[in-house]
Amino acid sequence: MPKKKNITKKTTKNPKKPQAVKEELLLQPPRGMRDILPADQVYWQQIRRLSEKAAADFGYRRIDIPLVEFTNIFSRSIGEGTDIIDKEMYSFSTKGGEKVSLRPEFTAGIARSYIQHGMNVSPKPVKLYYSGPCYRYDRPQEGRFREFFQFGCEALGEQDPVLDAQMIQMGWRVIYQLGIRSVRVSVNSIGCPACRKSYRSLLVHYFESKKQKLCIDCKKRLEKNPLRILDCKEDKCVQVRASAPQSIDHLCEECRVHFKELLEYLEELEIPFDLDSNLVRGLDYYTKTVFEFLTVSEGGGDAKKNALGGGGRYDGLVKMLGGESTPAVGFSLGMDRLAVEMKKLGARQYKEPKPRVFLAQLGVFAKKKSLRMFEALERSGIRVAESFGRGSLKSQLKVADRLGVEITLIIGQKEALDETVIVKDMASGNQEIIDAGKVVDEVKRRLKKIGH
């Protein structure tokens, strides 16, 4: 009785002012985060399978690295002045006061691991692949999330351009095999630090003279990161740079030869590529080769380019992080974008293994027997479905039917006692009673007879 009073008091008096503001419990993850539900896994599984197969085929071995690294691992390698570092990192301090960040990409962490574990003494090149989530605090839109998944490969310790070609070959192959036939590769060379420096001053000199015609952002870029002006989508900047000096015309001899050889390899591989002198890429650590994988989709009148992945050579990165000078090259693919593209195209999906047998039971005793029967069937490699939680035979058969199984095994009270099982052929509806001990062999025989 007194309880009741309390309750009414609470409910009638409180609504005016909620004292302690309860934090609202939102039944959704933070912005840019999302679940990948079973229905979509048919694409993801296909991506995982094909990409890992390609990595294995080319001799790459898996590496897993932490999701969290010290912030300066990223800021030093990717570079201050890039959007990724300046605006998009999930950075925080730990209770111990360490400044850490969720990885916005893998390459920096892999270079760190390479140095830490002394991989420089391993046979070269050290070939690694990875996949997993990355985080960038960016504005979500189609195919872009704050938590996104990358697959990628890195080859460290080899400077031969044939590795650059292999990277492009692998990335291109994965995308193509996933059914995205419209994939194109754009390649460019931004040179080594030496030739880039002189190219850079040429470029600055050029843009300086046309500064008035550049957009606001590009005026800033002119000081911070002039190469990125080549990336700008603003009309006026596009016009201004049309006659800007191009990096490939100003490569040093070594870089020029490197690039020339890469192109020859690509021709040999018959991979369709486009030279794109404006391709720069956002990260600081790139040297020489840079490339991107794009799809071209018709967006009304003009074709829209959509980046599925990219990569390049980063000969300076390992040294930047304190290791010995190590040439390296890698690429990564945006798995989310691949999935989006596959969905659009109605690309081939991973086929989930389907059960061919259903096990139905009636009554407590039979249910117990079924548990053993299920295990026996599974162990002999027969995929079995069940609905042990359901009581009526009718509803169980309904489930069996929906699953499209070929055979249903029925164990009722009587069969459980007799050590028998009813074998029902779902297509014809015919059924027959057999010895419980012979179920596995009988089912195998019948499935074989039916075939696929």
Next chain:
RNA sequence: GCGGGUAUCGUUCAAUGGUAGGACAUUGGGUUGUGGUCCCAAGAACCUGGGUUCGAUUCCCAGUACUCGCCCCA
């Protein structure tokens, strides 16, 4: 960071200034231990906070999310 659009059962669509209806899906049933079709039933929703109003899911504003585009990128 900037602009446009959207916001109703799990999904997809309706209607409505007086608290909402269908379809698909789900669960149960159409006698006792037998599926597909069919029939019946049930559960299940107005993003959040303000404002206008006697009254708002509906109108207005803000927030948030989603979405498209810009920027950037995978």
